[in-house]
Amino acid sequence: MEKVITWSRRQWGLLVGCLGAILLVFFLLADHSGYHENTPSRRRVLWGRRVKGQKSLEVKLYTDINQLVMLDNGIVQVNFSIPDGHVLGISYNGIPDILDDHNRREDRGYWDVVWNEPGGPSIFERIEGAYFTIITQNEDQIELSFTKIWDISLRGKSVALNIDKRYILRRGISGYYSYAVFERLEGWPEVGIDQIRIVYKLRSDKFSYMALSDEKQRIMPTMEDRIHGQPLAYPEAVLLTNPANPLLRGEVDDKYQYSIENEVNKVHGWISPDPPVGFWIITPSNEFRTAGPNKQDLTSHAGPIALSMFVSTHYAGTDVRMNFEEGEPWKKVFGPIFVYLNSASSQNNPQQVLWENAKEQMLSEVGSWPYNFTESEDFLPSDQRGTVAGQLLVSDRYINENLMWAQSAYVGLAAPGEVGSWQRESKGYQFWTQADEKGYFIIKNVLPGEYNLYAWVPGFIGDYKNDTTITINPGGEVQMDVLVYEPPRQGPTLWEIGIPDRTAEEFYIPDPYPTLMNRLYINQPAEKFRQYGLWERYADLYSEQDLVYTINVSDYSKDWFYAHVTRNINNRTYEAATWKIVFELESVNIGYYTLQLALASANEADLEVRFNDASAQPAHFSTGIIGKENAIARHGIHGLYRFYSIDVASNVLQEGNNTIYLTQSRSRSPFQGVMYDYLRLEGPPEGY
Ligand SMILES: *[C@@H]1O[C@H](CO)[C@@H](O)[C@H](O)[C@H]1NC(C)=O
Ligand SMILES: *[C@@H]1O[C@H](CO)[C@@H](O)[C@H](O)[C@H]1NC(C)=O
Numbered sequence: 001m002e003k004v005i006t007w008s009r010r011q012w013g014l015l016v017g018c019l020g021a022i023l024l025v026f027f028l029l030a031d032h033s034g035y036h037e038n039t040p041s042r043r044r045v046l047w048g049r050r051v052k053g054q055k056s057l058e059v060k061l062y063t064d065i066n067q068l069v070m071l072d073n074g075i076v077q078v079n080f081s082i083p084d085g086h087v088l089g090i091s092y093n094g095i096p097d098i099l100d101d102h103n104r105r106e107d108r109g110y111w112d113v114v115w116n117e118p119g120g121p122s123i124f125e126r127i128e129g130a131y132f133t134i135i136t137q138n139e140d141q142i143e144l145s146f147t148k149i150w151d152i153s154l155r156g157k158s159v160a161l162n163i164d165k166r167y168i169l170r171r172g173i174s175g176y177y178s179y180a181v182f183e184r185l186e187g188w189p190e191v192g193i194d195q196i197r198i199v200y201k202l203r204s205d206k207f208s209y210m211a212l213s214d215e216k217q218r219i220m221p222t223m224e225d226r227i228h229g230q231p232l233a234y235p236e237a238v239l240l241t242n243p244a245n246p247l248l249r250g251e252v253d254d255k256y257q258y259s260i261e262n263e264v265n266k267v268h269g270w271i272s273p274d275p276p277v278g279f280w281i282i283t284p285s286n287e288f289r290t291a292g293p294n295k296q297d298l299t300s301h302a303g304p305i306a307l308s309m310f311v312s313t314h315y316a317g318t319d320v321r322m323n324f325e326e327g328e329p330w331k332k333v334f335g336p337i338f339v340y341l342n343s344a345s346s347q348n349n350p351q352q353v354l355w356e357n358a359k360e361q362m363l364s365e366v367g368s369w370p371y372n373f374t375e376s377e378d379f380l381p382s383d384q385r386g387t388v389a390g391q392l393l394v395s396d397r398y399i400n401e402n403l404m405w406a407q408s409a410y411v412g413l414a415a416p417g418e419v420g421s422w423q424r425e426s427k428g429y430q431f432w433t434q435a436d437e438k439g440y441f442i443i444k445n446v447l448p449g450e451y452n453l454y455a456w457v458p459g460f461i462g463d464y465k466n467d468t469t470i471t472i473n474p475g476g477e478v479q480m481d482v483l484v485y486e487p488p489r490q491g492p493t494l495w496e497i498g499i500p501d502r503t504a505e506e507f508y509i510p511d512p513y514p515t516l517m518n519r520l521y522i523n524q525p526a527e528k529f530r531q532y533g534l535w536e537r538y539a540d541l542y543s544e545q546d547l548v549y550t551i552n553v554s555d556y557s558k559d560w561f562y563a564h565v566t567r568n569i570n571n572r573t574y575e576a577a578t579w580k581i582v583f584e585l586e587s588v589n590i591g592y593y594t595l596q597l598a599l600a601s602a603n604e605a606d607l608e609v610r611f612n613d614a615s616a617q618p619a620h621f622s623t624g625i626i627g628k629e630n631a632i633a634r635h636g637i638h639g640l641y642r643f644y645s646i647d648v649a650s651n652v653l654q655e656g657n658n659t660i661y662l663t664q665s666r667s668r669s670p671f672q673g674v675m676y677d678y679l680r681l682e683g684p685p686e687g688y
């Protein structure tokens with residue numbers, strides 16, 4: 001019994017012009033006793049004290065041609081279209097509209113889904129409510145609901161999902177919360193979903209400065225600058241040839257240069273220098289985003305646009321899309337996220353002040369997670385969630401006879417599945433943490449359900465999974481036994497290349513072409529890989545012959561190119577590149593050696609491995625065609641993790657110098673290739 005009043009489009013029409021009915025509506029809204037009595041378990045004591053002189057909350061319905069509902073708490077004013085539930089306008093701190101009101105009503109602040117039926121076209125759909133409900137209205141909080149109800153008559157036109165979009169405005173809070181409940185019922189058709197997100201398009205005459213982290217902040221080009229620029233080799237990358245701000249001339253702009261790992265994507269947004277105002281997307285939890293902590297996604301980008309990405313195939317490919325079988329029921333809550341607005345009193349370095357304040361607000365939102373003021377039965381507060389704790393150790397006797405602490409291990413709960421399946425898992429919730437230096441972990445606020453516990457340990461190859469299905473009950477606390485991860489290992493290390501950390505960032509990242517730079521990354525060596533066009537540098541650097549890496553001589557930070565790409569012949573044809581690893585063996589022991597091969601990413605690639613015979617057919621080992629992660633074109637330094645343990649029979653090795661040939665054989669485009677995470681050659685097992 002959450003609903004107070006519901007309007008459909010038809011009913012709405014009847015209401016227009018019917019003043020008596022509207023007065024009745026206001027009368028009903030003013031009477032909250034029914035709501036409280038009927039929902040004892042949902043009743044929440046709302047926090048926050050009434051500050052003297054602070055305006056209380058206001059809801060105004062405009063039943064004229066505008067058909068909108070306005071929420072006002074005296075700090076921010078937000079307009080929503082009814083019954084669609086698009087954000088039409090946000091007024092704050094004297095800026096009459098934060099959003100770009102030149103855009104159409106449905107193109108300022110909206111949720112969207114990209115979906116298709118099997119074999120059907122990919123459809124971009126803005127989520128439009130058909131019913132509008134005021135869920136709560138009291139002096140502390142207003143919650144609105146805009147729902148879309150699917151039925152078979154909508155097949156092919158609207159995604160087979162019921163969606164309830166919620167917005168919450170609270171007293172004294174400078175911003176508002178947004179979440180949505182997505183649901184599929186039994187009997188509904190098969191559907192695939194590539195993307196679910198929220199988009200905000202801000203005023204370009206005000207919001208010119210973007211901030212993603214302490215280091216990643218800059219004055220941005222405009223959409224106009226991009227339209228007048230020169231498109232580069234991959235969609236979205238543009239050379240700014242004639243930007244309005246001459247300081248940006250000659251730079252590359254690409255929204256993918258501003259991607260971030262989901263685990264750290266907690267606050268990003270835009271600043272208007274005059275008046276000094278910030279607009280921020282704060283995401284206090286990663287539980288509802290897909291595919292775990294290492295999945296990367298878009299943040300803010302030229303427009304000015306700010307995104308909240310919940311589901312996407314970015315840096316992971318179609319492996320992570322949500323595929324629902326015919327009749328498969330499902331329900332999930334995305335969010336809440338917090339749209340935060342702040343202002344600075346002085347013009348003195350407002351960027352710094354606003355960013356620091358946004359970070360503080362982010363920490364406060366993270367600290368209040370899970371929120372205790374949402375009204376949907378489907379979003380559970382902390383007392384209805386559980387906890388899992390334990391300690392993870394690592395056993396690798398070739399490194400240490402004793403057990404080692406799984407220091408800083410990523411430990412998480414995700415839907416039961418295969419080892420490592422979490423990085424492709426997209427329908428459920430995931431709960432991750434990083435262990436402390438002794439491998440102790442505690443995962444809090446886990447939603448009730450069944451999970452497997454997964455982990456990966458920086459510095460060690462492979463993936464950990466505990467086979468026990470873990471059932472979380474409301475308020476439950478699960479204490480795991482001491483868990484021991486045995487990473488893949490057959491014999492002693494003869495040599496290794498790189499660091500097992502699931503990225504290629506420790507390898508050689510070339511300087512970008514001086515004519516194709518994003519100046520933001522010039523002074524940031526750690527993220528140089530985000531520069532445009534680095535894949536092309538391979539053919540420049542290895543113009544005579546492909547990369548040769550000599551063990552004990554070469555240095556992977558200088559001599560191992562960050563991506564095994566194709567060689568550009570004439571800008572039309574591309575050639576497969578074969579890299580060589582040369583190493584010396586004093587003697588060959590009879591038995592099996594092992595090449596441990598960890599990839600950080602792949603894109604339409606097939607990696608062939610040969611030992612001492614460049615022309616062996618078939619190759620001694622081949623990955624087969626793998627990957628659609630597009631990390632090369634989209635300036636990522638990793639995509640999905642793949643691990644191979646390759647047996648090497650001693651008869652293919654020899655005393656003296658040996659060569660391993662690595663051929664990435666698919667070469668239609670410059671964006672095909674792999675990124676290595678780590679390689680290790682192990683000798684035959686020693687007698688233990
Ligand atoms: C909200 O709508 C009202 C009524 O049309 C209008 O007066 C007000 O300016 C709008 N505010 C914003 C921020 O769009
Ligand atoms: C709700 O959460 C806030 C922030 O964590 C906390 O201060 C407040 O006491 C909570 N209220 C209730 C009723 O639990």
Ligand SMILES: *[C@@H]1O[C@H](CO)[C@@H](O)[C@H](O)[C@H]1NC(C)=O
Pocket residue numbers: 466467468479480481482483484
């Ligand atoms: C998995 O977890 C359970 C529960 O803590 C534990 O008893 C079991 O030993 C673990 N399995 C492994 C292989 O570590």
Ligand SMILES: *[C@@H]1O[C@H](CO)[C@@H](O)[C@H](O)[C@H]1NC(C)=O
Pocket residue numbers: 568569570571
């Ligand atoms: C490809 O085209 C660019 C721009 O015209 C040129 O600078 C470059 O040398 C060409 N590369 C090759 C390998 O032909």
Ligand SMILES: *[C@@H]1O[C@H](CO)[C@@H](O)[C@H](O)[C@H]1NC(C)=O
Pocket residue numbers: 494495551552583584585
């Ligand atoms: C590398 O150098 C070490 C120390 O000199 C030596 O023991 C080892 O055999 C060398 N390895 C290779 C593959 O050359």
Ligand SMILES: *[C@@H]1O[C@H](CO)[C@@H](O)[C@H](O)[C@H]1NC(C)=O
Pocket residue numbers: 550584656657
């Ligand atoms: C192996 O190759 C290296 C580098 O080319 C060379 O210096 C070395 O003498 C070779 N070793 C043997 C045993 O042929």
